[in-house]
Amino acid sequence: MKRAPLARDGAPLGPVWLRLGWGALLVGVGLLWLLPYLWMVVTSLKTLPEIVRAPTTPLPSGLSFEAYAAALEAxxxxxxxxxxxxxxxxxxxxxxxxxxxxxxxxxxxxxxxxxxxxxxxxxxxxxxx
Known part of the structure; x- marks a missing residue:
């Protein structure tokens, strides 16, 4: 049995700039969705004084695993x-x-x-x- 052709069978889904724009938008939304998780991991690697410092820094000055050790002990x-x-x-x-x-x-x-x-x-x- 032969397959009936679709209306846009094999045709691109619009101009290249539109497809690239949608791709960039989806990548941006995906990165925005991952941002809180990244912030959580980075904050867990900071020391307590770095976490409560008033002008917070996005990256820790050094890696500190003491929060994980305290959680495993508690x-x-x-x-x-x-x-x-x-x-x-x-x-x-x-x-x-x-x-x-x-x-x-x-x-x-x-x-x-x-x-x-x-x-x-x-x-x-x-x-x-």
Missing amino acids: MPFAHYLWNTTLMALLIAALQIAVALPAAYCLAKLQFRFRTAAFLLVVATLAVPA
């Missing part, structure tokens, strides 16, 4: 990471253990309310968590 992050990893692995294993037989039944077996069961599964997927 909270048991290794324990939290272990709990999160364990829960994620157990939930994934449980989901596979439940979904695999259900998918097999819906795909291969013929039973009375198969269509209703399939629609119920699709309906639960359509509702956000």
Whole structure:
């Protein structure tokens, strides 16, 4: 079967200057979106006197990791990471253990309310968590 040609099949999407302008605008918006994250990382590498200094400087005078060391000492992050990893692995294993037989039944077996069961599964997927 032959594919029907589209109205602009293979044609450029406007003049070059317009495409470059849109590209520059999107890059600018993307960089603007990343700016708070960059500021957060740079500020985390400053010392406390540099952070609270009145005329703030955009870059730290030297790299300081004492904020990260203080955070790791104040909270048991290794324990939290272990709990999160364990829960994620157990939930994934449980989901596979439940979904695999259900998918097999819906795909291969013929039973009375198969269509209703399939629609119920699709309906639960359509509702956000």
